[in-house]
Amino acid sequence: MAYAQIKGCVILTVGLQFFLVLWSYMYDDGKGAKPLPRPLQHQPRDGSDGVAIKTQTPRNPEASPASAMKDPGLGAEEWDRIQRALHWGGPDHQVTTVNMSTSPDNSTFVINDLKNTYHVGDELHVTIVAKNFAGVPKRYGGDFFQAKVYSGKQKASVFGEVLDHQNGTYSARFTLPWAGEASVAVRLIHSSEAVLVLKQHRNTDSDRIYFHGYFVGKNPQGARVEERVECNIKWDGVVLSAQRNCCCEYQDARTRLTWQCRKPGTLPCDTLVYHSVGGYRNRMTALEKILLDSKHVNRWLKGDARLIRVIASNANIGVREPCKPGLPTLIPAGFYLNNVWTSFVCGARHFTANDTAQCLKDKHIYIMGDSTSRQWFDFLIQTVPTLRRMNLHTMFQVGPLMAVDVQNNIDLHYRSHGLPLRCFKTPMSSLHYMSNEIDDMVGGPHTVIVFNMWAHFTNYPLTFFTYHVFLIRRAVVALLRRAPGTKVVIKTANTGYKDIYGSDWFSMQLDRILREAFRDVGVYILDVWQMTACHYNTENIHPAPVVIKNEIDILLSFVCPQ
Structure with a gap:
């Protein structure tokens, strides 16, 4: 999946209480952005009549206004819970220089109250302090950190849960599951400033990856031709063209999802035969490119290098019930x-x-x-x-x-x-x-x-x-x-x-x-x-x-x- 190669209605009733996903990395302070409209409220922008047709059959772009898409079973309360689970803090001001962003070289971590020895099954706690490129501790959260305890000699590792305190500090919690020596490693995947860039481009730049559609048939002169055009999904916020009658549209009868392609030069819409990835558009500014370059992304922090010594215990942490549906995802899993x-x-x-x-x-x-x-x-x-x-x-x-x-x-x-x-x-x-x-x-x-x-x-x-x-x-x-x-x-x-x-x-x-x-x-x-x-x-x-x-x-x- 490398980029050049990539890759009857039942409504489910769920509990209305907010559930913080066990593997969540961030603390939800309840101060999310303006809620998004539920997906079931989506309507095709050009105004089709909403009549289901066969998959990959062209639709008439001149059709009358649409009715709403059929609800796939997503209730308002459930959508609200999902949005809260997705909430991610970040800068509360405009980012104008790289120096304002989190520095992987200046940020650090320390093991809290390191003991001489631990027992298998004990917990280990680590504090992460984010600093910017000027060496100043940050006062807001939103950095994307990942942490693990590992032993290269034993080819052993365990994932740690990272909690954002929304003030520039983070806590990492680990379970120590094997006997022997181990170390802590923390890496900055993205600064909070880089996450802000990702958010903005996800919301406004959906066609930065585009596709090709290949129309095959005979032109007016009777010669067999193949014409390639740009294609993409049809959804609010994804604009293939602002021009009316620009595109051929293909709506699936059951999902009501619509694929659209620019009209080919000579062939009709019903001659679409092939599909492929088209290409990638990079619309980032110079500052955004720096925030997402290799010097600032996926970097290991310099922190507490003290060894953790773990000895065997009577705790039998490996015994679990048989694998079956409905089991929660734990941290660590x-x-x-x-x-x-x-x-x-x-x-x-x-x-x-x-x-x-x-x-x-x-x-x-x-x-x-x-x-x-x-x-x-x-x-x-x-x-x-x-x-x-x-x-x-x-x-x-x-x-x-x-x-x-x-x-x-x-x-x-x-x-x-x-x-x-x-x-x-x-x-x-x-x-x-x-x-x-x-x-x-x-x-x-x-x-x-x-x-x-x-x-x-x-x-x-x-x-x-x-x-x-x-x-x-x-x-x-x-x-x-x-x-x-x-x-x-x-x-x-x-x-x-x-x-x-x-x-x-x-x-x-x-x-x-x-x-x-x-x-x-x-x-x-x-x-x-x-x-x-x-x-x-x-x-x-x-x-x-x-x-x-x-x-x-x-x-x-x-x-x-x-």
Whole structure:
């Protein structure tokens, strides 16, 4: 997923009380910005008649005014709770120079009340102090810090929870889960000033990533031609053109989501055949570029280098109940020791190739999402010798892809989540919305559905992503009602990019929406954020095989808890 390659209605009732997500990094002081309108209030800007039509069939841009989109099950109270979970503090004044921003060289951290020895299971607390480039302590919050305790010798690490006190200081809390020596590491992912830049561009610069549509047909002279134009989603805040009659529009009948492309020079709208990523626009100012350059982003702090000594104890922190739906995500969710992840969420097992085949025996496994979930598809094929990839003559980034194991009666599938998708040139007909795919599934005790969605949505308004998520939730709830034996696993976002197109801060915000939407639905939310944030490998949007192996072990532990 590198940038040149990227990747019946049931309304769910949830509790109205505000829930602070367990893995939240920031303290919500209740002073958020003006609330966003709920996604269900969205209406197409050009005024269509709202009549559902077939997927990828052009619409008449001259149609009459629209009715509102159908509510996918998102209530006003739930949307308010999501917005509060997304709240992020920051500067209360205009940022005019880099010197005003948080300096990774001047900021520091100290271990609070360091003891001579700790026992396994004890907590460790650290204070982080943010300073600007003039060395002056900051008086407001909003910096994006990540912290871990680690041991290079033992190939061990554990993720820490960071709490923002909104005054330039932060607290980090750790559980010490292994015996031996360890150190603390804190890094500044983004200064609060850089987060402000990310916010502004997400809200006003959604077409900084754009797409191409390829129209194929015969021109007036009878010659076969292909015409390429710019395309993008149609949503409030995403403007492809201000001109009337500029575009061809394609509305999906069930999701009511609309894709739009500029009209080609000679061909009609109904000749759209292919889709691909188009390119990237960098509209940042000179100051913004500096705030997001490599000298200011993803930098380790110089802080307390004292060793932490941990000795064994009687605390049995590794024992957990079997993996099942509805378990909360903890901080920490687990830890690495000798490159093996031990979960604190549930009693995850570790699977050999033969164990994997036996676990998946008689199963239909459907994996949907982006290239980070396609890594799971590829890993399972590499792990189980009897799984054979079928050549469906499709584009590997998009799918559909399929592998079968006749001996164990396994069929494994992968399909991308559909538009918007950054990919090589691929047929439009291969791009399916996940909610539609789930609606069309029979489900049952032999069906496992795994999906993720985040990396290709980072540059769009939060309302657009939320609408997508709640369409999927509605489809999942309906599936579980008609086929309650179906196993549904959500793979969370993982860390990776740090730039204006796909920053971890964008990903984390989208991940909060996904978790909030599904926390009471009866699915298993598999946290890979912490697994990728605290591992010693160089961070990559596509994690290393050692990380994928541990992710797959948790997936299989959910499918086969005993």
